Amino acid sequence: MYYWKRILRRWLQFRSEASGLVTGFQLLIVNLVYISQLRSSEENRLVVIVDSWREAVLLWLLWACKVLPRYNVWVIRRAGHLDSYVKTDFDGELLMIATSKVFTKHYQLLAELRRQQRLIIL
Amino acid sequence: MKFIKQSNRAQPKVSLILLDWSVRESFHLLDYLSRQDLDRDLFEVVIIEYYSRVSDAIRPFDQQVDSWLLLEMPEDCYYHKHLMYNAGIAVAKGDICVICDSDAMVKEGFINAIIREFDSNPNIVLHIDQFRNARKDLYPFCYPDFAQVTGKGCINNVDGKTRGIMDDKDPIHNRNYGACMCARRADLIAIGGADEHIDYLGHICGPYELTFRLVNLGHREIWHQSEFMYHTWHPGQAGEDNYLGPHDGRHVSTTALDALISGRIMPLVENETIRNLRLIDDVKLDAQTFRISPAYLHDWRKENLRHGQNWIAGNTTRKMWHGFVVNHNIDGYRAYPRFIGHPDFSQYTGRFDVHGATEPELLKNLYNSIPFRFRLVFPVVALLTFISKAFGLSLLYLQRRLARLAQGVQA
Numbered sequence: 001m002y003y004w005k006r007i008l009r010r011w012l013q014f015r016s017e018a019s020g021l022v023t024g025f026q027l028l029i030v031n032l033v034y035i036s037q038l039r040s041s042e043e044n045r046l047v048v049i050v051d052s053w054r055e056a057v058l059l060w061l062l063w064a065c066k067v068l069p070r071y072n073v074w075v076i077r078r079a080g081h082l083d084s085y086v087k088t089d090f091d092g093e094l095l096m097i098a099t100s101k102v103f104t105k106h107y108q109l110l111a112e113l114r115r116q117q118r119l120i121i122l
Numbered sequence: 123m124k125f126i127k128q129s130n131r132a133q134p135k136v137s138l139i140l141l142d143w144s145v146r147e148s149f150h151l152l153d154y155l156s157r158q159d160l161d162r163d164l165f166e167v168v169i170i171e172y173y174s175r176v177s178d179a180i181r182p183f184d185q186q187v188d189s190w191l192l193l194e195m196p197e198d199c200y201y202h203k204h205l206m207y208n209a210g211i212a213v214a215k216g217d218i219c220v221i222c223d224s225d226a227m228v229k230e231g232f233i234n235a236i237i238r239e240f241d242s243n244p245n246i247v248l249h250i251d252q253f254r255n256a257r258k259d260l261y262p263f264c265y266p267d268f269a270q271v272t273g274k275g276c277i278n279n280v281d282g283k284t285r286g287i288m289d290d291k292d293p294i295h296n297r298n299y300g301a302c303m304c305a306r307r308a309d310l311i312a313i314g315g316a317d318e319h320i321d322y323l324g325h326i327c328g329p330y331e332l333t334f335r336l337v338n339l340g341h342r343e344i345w346h347q348s349e350f351m352y353h354t355w356h357p358g359q360a361g362e363d364n365y366l367g368p369h370d371g372r373h374v375s376t377t378a379l380d381a382l383i384s385g386r387i388m389p390l391v392e393n394e395t396i397r398n399l400r401l402i403d404d405v406k407l408d409a410q411t412f413r414i415s416p417a418y419l420h421d422w423r424k425e426n427l428r429h430g431q432n433w434i435a436g437n438t439t440r441k442m443w444h445g446f447v448v449n450h451n452i453d454g455y456r457a458y459p460r461f462i463g464h465p466d467f468s469q470y471t472g473r474f475d476v477h478g479a480t481e482p483e484l485l486k487n488l489y490n491s492i493p494f495r496f497r498l499v500f501p502v503v504a505l506l507t508f509i510s511k512a513f514g515l516s517l518l519y520l521q522r523r524l525a526r527l528a529q530g531v532q533a
Contacts, residue, residue, distance in 0.1 A: 003515050003516070003518070003519040006515055007511075007512045007515055007516075010508050010511045010512055010515075011508060011512075025503060025504075025507060026444060026445060026500050026503060026504070027442070027444070027445035027460070028445070029445070029496075029499065029500075029503065030444050030445030030446070030459060030492070030496070031445045031459050031460055031461045033496055034459045034461070034474055035461060035467075038467075038470060054507065054510050054511075058503055058506060058507070061506075062499070062503075067495070067496070067499055077291065078290045078291055079290035079293075080290065095466065097461070100379070100383045103382075103383055104294055104379050104382060104383065105291070105292050105293075105294065107294070107334075107337065107382055108293075108337070108342075108343050111337050111338070111382075114385070115340070118464075118466055120461050120464045120466070120467075121383050121384075122445065122460045122461065
């Protein structure tokens with residue numbers, strides 16, 4: 001019963017997200033759409049930080065449908081995941097975009113990153 | 123406002139700030155503080171009572187209390203913990219302020235562990251998590267031993283550490299930020315003390331608001347890995363029938379989260395006494411010096427927060443719509459994509475602006491400003507998210523059912 005309640009809650013969340021009441025993943029999409037319109041020279045160095053593979057797959061799908069350009073995506077589900085990205089992907093200065101959800105989940109690490117790199121929190 | 127007692131400790135290192143708003147039934151922490159393994163002059167205990175009650179629960183331990191201040195707020199005024207934090211910070215004489223639960227148990231090395239952590243790490247804000255036991259037979263508090271609290275009925279013991287400490291997925295919701303927060307008094311004053319904004323009125327508040335702004339200042343947040351507090355069940359511990367300010371659905375203040383996200387260091391509403399302490403060096407404090415804004419006596423009145431029998435829900439000050447920030451000024455409403463607020467994109471300020479005379483008009487203009495194919499994308503993304511989450515939950519359910527079945531077969 002508990003799981004059905006959770007599924008029902010997700011459905012209600014979907015309805016409110018669709019009507020713009022909740023700023024969920026679409027907050028990220030809208031801002032990426034406008035950033036892509038700027039055709040900034042920084043596009044290739046732009047990293048999108050999300051907290052689930054689901055969101056990473058959706059970004060990939062949006063790229064496949066030619067809605068968004070292809071971005072570097074860091075999936076940070078646990079605190080340790082950030083270290084592995086930082087070790088491998090830090091070639092030069094990056095411009096990073098993170099949702100407020102992922103930022104508040106891992107703020108201790110990302111606040112430190114914000115001091116070192118350009119990090120936009122949506 | 124009046125002092126029942128004023129500390130005469132010459133130079134304590136640590137000031138423990140304990141709060142009450144005429145609700146606490148037990149202050150047994152004071153008993154555990156009397157058994158600390160260090161010189162008693164190294165720490166002081168400050169009690170801040172929001173109303174005028176001289177609590178009988180403190181009487182058995184009043185030798186342990188160094189300062190006891192009644193704020194004497196009117197009974198029809200709702201409680202605001204941040205005002206009490208500020209009173210505690212103002213009264214404290216110690217270098218390190220500790221804001222913690224007054225109905226928890228601590229081991230003998232508790233204060234020593236705090237001092238050692240600050241001695242070895244400059245520029246930190248220290249938190250100590252709490253084991254929580256849900257056994258109702260330990261209420262009223264009956265001085266169980268520590269093994270009893272971490273044993274049967276403990277809801278967050280994972281191999282001798284709290285579940286929150288072990289968690290690296292969502293610490294903000296899984297750790298107890300209100301259990302114990304320690305920071306240097308000078309740092310707390312430098313960030314303007316606790317925020318007295320009305321969003322923090324009632325249950326949705328806590329020392330994490332200070333922690334977030336100290337992190338924004340550049341301090342490192344540390345969670346003690348071996349020292350803990352121990353809490354037993356009592357009625358009303360989850361803040362039932364309390365006024366709730368704006369929160370994220372899991373009782374973390376969205377106003378505090380906004381401060382963290384935006385990198386804000388100063389409070390939205392600063393206490394006058396804290397501001398004086400911040401700007402003027404030689405402020406001497408007596409009962410009359412700690413200032414409480416007279417406006418609070420009106421703004422925080424219970425009758426202004428109630429609608430019939432129910433509390434009015436606190437509204438968030440954050441206005442966001444589909445990734446746009448919505449601002450209101452004398453010319454009307456203006457919205458812009460959130461990334462434009464970042465300094466790297468400041469040259470594009472105004473390029474994507476959408477205006478409207480009223481909020482509904484602005485939202486209509488915003489909706490029309492988003493290209494049609496992107497408008498189609500939103501429900502598709504929301505539907506895919508829903509399906510994947512529902513699928514994930516169903517898998518989890520099946521996994522657990524199968525695990526239970528397997529256990530049944532083995533048994």
